[in-house]
Amino acid sequence: MEAIEQLNQLLKTRGAELRELKKQGKKIIGYYPGGYFPDELVLAADAVPVALNRGGDHEPVEVSGAYMSRWIYTFARANIGYRILGTEPIYNEMDMYVVPITDNHVRVVADTWDVFTEMTTFRYGIPHTKHDWSAGYVATGFNMLKDKLEEFTGNKITDEKLKESIVLCNKERELLKEISLMRQSKRPPITTKDFIMLNHASLMLDKKVVVAKLEEIAAGLKGTEGPELKGPRLMLMGTTMAYGDHRILDFIDAAGGTTVVEEFGEGIRHYWETVDIEGDLIDALADRYFTKRVPPAWFRPGTERKEFAVKLAKEFEVEGVVWYQMMARESDDFESYWFPDVLKKGANVPMLKLTSDYDSVERGQFSTRLETFVESIRS
Structure with a gap:
C-alpha cells in the first residue's frame, strides 16, 4: 500500500526534516520510548516530540562500553552509542532529551547523556507500583515537564492547546488499535512488520501526517x-x-x-x-x-x-x-x-x-x- 511505503520513506528522512524545522525555530524534544512520555504536552508547547528509538545494530552497543557499564541492557547502551557515532541524525538534532526514569538502566542513560554530551536532559520518576498515590506522583512529574517545556520553548501550554493535542493523539491511538485488531483475522490484511513500522512512525514523525496516513491505511484495509x-x-x-x-x-x-x-x-x-x-x-x-x-x-x-x-x-x-x-x-x-x-x-x-x-x-x-x-x- 502506497501510504505505508510513504511513512516508511518519511522515517528514513526524518533527521533532515528535523534539521529544517530547527532552522524555522522549532524546538526538537527527544524522549526515551518507555511509554511514559506524554507527547501531548510537547505538541501543546508548539514543539516537536521525537522518540530516540533506534536499535538493532551492534556497533552502537560496542562503542557504548567507554561510557557505561556493559551490564546496562542492550537498548540503553545503543541509545548513547548512536549519539557518539553520529550515524543517526535524530540523536544529534534534538534540543532537549526527556527521560522518564523507570529503573536504574534508564537512569544511567540520562546520567550518561548529562556527563558526555552538552544536551539539556530532563527527567522525572515513574513509580513501580500502582498505589493510591502513584498517579498523583506521575501527575506531579508531568506538571514539572509542563513547566520545563514552557520555559524552554517560551510558549504557554494552555488547556485549549493541550486538549487539541490530546484529541489528535487519541485519534492516532484509535487508528493504530483499529489497524492492529485487523490482525485477528484468519488472513490478516497487514503484516506485523508493517504494523510495527506504522507504530514507530507514530513515535517519530509529525502527528498530523501520521494520522492522515493511518486514516488512509485503515480505510484501505477495511474489509480486505x-x-x-x-x-x-x-x-x-x-x-x-x-x-x-x-x-x-x-x-x-x-x-x-x-x-x-x-x-x-x-x-x-x-x-x-x-x-x-x-x-x-x-x-x-x-x-x-x-x-x-x-x-x-x-x-x-x-x-x-x-x-x-x-x-x-x-x-x-x-x-x-x-x-x-x-x-x-x-x-x-x-x-x-x-x-x-x-x-x-x-x-x-x-x-x-x-x-x-x-x-x-x-x-x-x-x-x-x-x-x-x-x-x-x-x-
Whole structure:
C-alpha cells in the first residue's frame, strides 16, 4: 500500500526534516520510548516530540562500553552509542532529551547523556507500583515537564492547546488499535512488520501526517484479506521493539511462523487506551499513561501483564509466543521464568525465549531455535 511505503520513506528522512524545522525555530524534544512520555504536552508547547528509538545494530552497543557499564541492557547502551557515532541524525538534532526514569538502566542513560554530551536532559520518576498515590506522583512529574517545556520553548501550554493535542493523539491511538485488531483475522490484511513500522512512525514523525496516513491505511484495509497464512500464528513479546530491529520478525518468517501481535514494554506506542478530555487534563494524562497502561516487566501489579498477555494470545488466536528480551535486562529475565507456565495454563500456548545483544552472531542460533519451535507447534 502506497501510504505505508510513504511513512516508511518519511522515517528514513526524518533527521533532515528535523534539521529544517530547527532552522524555522522549532524546538526538537527527544524522549526515551518507555511509554511514559506524554507527547501531548510537547505538541501543546508548539514543539516537536521525537522518540530516540533506534536499535538493532551492534556497533552502537560496542562503542557504548567507554561510557557505561556493559551490564546496562542492550537498548540503553545503543541509545548513547548512536549519539557518539553520529550515524543517526535524530540523536544529534534534538534540543532537549526527556527521560522518564523507570529503573536504574534508564537512569544511567540520562546520567550518561548529562556527563558526555552538552544536551539539556530532563527527567522525572515513574513509580513501580500502582498505589493510591502513584498517579498523583506521575501527575506531579508531568506538571514539572509542563513547566520545563514552557520555559524552554517560551510558549504557554494552555488547556485549549493541550486538549487539541490530546484529541489528535487519541485519534492516532484509535487508528493504530483499529489497524492492529485487523490482525485477528484468519488472513490478516497487514503484516506485523508493517504494523510495527506504522507504530514507530507514530513515535517519530509529525502527528498530523501520521494520522492522515493511518486514516488512509485503515480505510484501505477495511474489509480486505491478506494471503493465507502458511505457518503458526505467533505473538512476539518482551523488552524493547526498536526501530530498525526487524531481524527478529524476519527470522520468525524464515522459520515458517507468522507474527500476528506484539506486546513490548518499550519501543512501541501503547495504543489500547485513550486520554479522557474531561476534568483536569494533567491528571487525565497521568491516568492514561500510568494507571490504565499495562505495566512493563517487574512493575506491580504484575498480574496485569500476565492477564493481558493471555488475553492477547486468546483474542489473536496465537499458537505460540516468542519472548524477545534484551541482554542484561534483568526485569524481563526474571519474568521469563514464569511466563511459560502463565501462557500454558491461561492460553495453552508454548513460549520460546530469545535474548539479544544486537549481535550478528545471533542469527544462526535464533534461526535454528525458531525453526525447531515452529516445527514443534506444527507437530
